[in-house]
Amino acid sequence: MAIAPAASLGPATALTCRECGESYDLGPRYACEQCFGPLEISYDFAGITRADIEAGPNNIWRYKGLLPVPSNVESTPNTEPGWTRLVRADQLASALGIQRLWVKDDSGNPTHSFKDRVVAVALAAARELGFKVLAAPSTGNLANAVAAAAARAGIRSAVFVPSDLESQKIMATAVYGGTLVTVDGNYDDVNRLASEIAGEEEDWAFVNVNVRPYYAEGSKTLGYEIAEQLGWRLPDQIVVPVASGSQLTKIDKAFQEFIKLGLVEDKPYKVFGAQATGCSPVSAAFKAGHDVVRPVKPDTIAKSLAIGNPADGPYVLDAVRRTGGAVEDVTDAEVVAGIQLLAQTEGIFGETAGGVTVGVLRKLVESGQLDPAAETVIINSGDGLKTLDAVAAVARPSANIAASYDAFRKAGLA
Ligand SMILES: *Cc1c(COP(=O)(O)O)cnc(C)c1O
Ligand SMILES: [Zn+2]
Numbered sequence: 448m449a450i451a452p453a454a455s456l457g458p459a460t461a462l463t464c465r466e467c468g469e470s471y472d473l474g475p476r477y478a479c480e481q482c483f484g485p486l487e488i489s490y491d492f493a494g495i496t497r498a499d500i501e502a503g504p505n506n507i508w509r510y511k512g513l514l515p516v517p518s519n520v521e522s523t524p525n526t527e528p529g530w531t532r533l534v535r536a537d538q539l540a541s542a543l544g545i546q547r548l549w550v551k552d553d554s555g556n557p558t559h560s561f562k563d564r565v566v567a568v569a570l571a572a573a574r575e576l577g578f579k580v581l582a583a584p585s586t587g588n589l590a591n592a593v594a595a596a597a598a599r600a601g602i603r604s605a606v607f608v609p610s611d612l613e614s615q616k617i618m619a620t621a622v623y624g625g626t627l628v629t630v631d632g633n634y635d636d637v638n639r640l641a642s643e644i645a646g647e648e649e650d651w652a653f654v655n656v657n658v659r660p661y662y663a664e665g666s667k668t669l670g671y672e673i674a675e676q677l678g679w680r681l682p683d684q685i686v687v688p689v690a691s692g693s694q695l696t697k698i699d700k701a702f703q704e705f706i707k708l709g710l711v712e713d714k715p716y717k718v719f720g721a722q723a724t725g726c727s728p729v730s731a732a733f734k735a736g737h738d739v740v741r742p743v744k745p746d747t748i749a750k751s752l753a754i755g756n757p758a759d760g761p762y763v764l765d766a767v768r769r770t771g772g773a774v775e776d777v778t779d780a781e782v783v784a785g786i787q788l789l790a791q792t793e794g795i796f797g798e799t800a801g802g803v804t805v806g807v808l809r810k811l812v813e814s815g816q817l818d819p820a821a822e823t824v825i826i827n828s829g830d831g832l833k834t835l836d837a838v839a840a841v842a843r844p845s846a847n848i849a850a851s852y853d854a855f856r857k858a859g860l861a
Pocket of ligand 1: 688690
């Protein structure tokens, strides 16, 4: 397969092993040949200013000078995600006894989850690297995003999901017309299958497998936007849902890059990770003081976070410990309560991952791990309409009445 020259992926210069530091030319590789460690993009950032960024479009390409994408990335069809709203959440804050709280509402992306960000970057890089098919193993949201982005780009998509996925996510993927395969097994089984296929089908870019270094960088845009939308400054604390752990580690990377580039003032901030107890390998490792993450078999309604063997788990532990944060987990009942609390205080209907994040926020405040006086941002990473089953038992009509005023009175609704 043709490997594009480095210059065609904007500021990206090389792939570097996170473990041993070995460096490779930019190309379709993702694991170190020396130590099998994961590869990460290295950059040479030209002096980039706030004005450069502010002059860009209201989507993630305003940060293209910080991403591994061609400099003319806007000229190829993509879903153009990002620049989602950062909502001041005073009522949720007072319900929890916090002073300054914001919700970064990523349900506003084209397929209603933060996954559009990572897929847009993976698609742009995959085209440049010569891949023909956009593929992914997915817990649901990634399948939506890949199928939509490929449809818009006019290329084939092939996504693989666990067969017990929410019906909303199956339909919201199938509608885009690509290849959608349900697999009898959990996400970790699906992921293993995808790695096997990726090893055989050279033209297939599995966004989170063989082009993962590029894909992962898309999550940085969440961190960039939060800092820019706060008026070019960093929050004191941020609570991030953790599946593979990529989103959390890249938000931290984004904050670090903004500090290094002088785009925000250098200041301490704490990164917190949120998991569902039914799939909490990173939280368990954090609490036990371990550096390695022991895989688990997921059993939770938070299916978008149900990765039992998280690729970036150890790096989540690094970021959380380095910044003085924590990883916490909540039960499925607390997830549902979190969804309701966010909806009823802020009018934001998050998916189960949002319920996990709100539930963990509450728990961190109650346990004194999170400072209620410090400015806090939480991520709502997906739309509640994708996980309706989670609230089916609690989100019910107040009453059913005949179409008469008398019936309305009798039902005690006035
Ligand atoms: C995938 C996903 C996450 C977390 O993603 P990782 O980067 O794998 O940790 C969070 N929320 C939602 C809704 C997701 O779909
Ligand atoms: Zn290595």
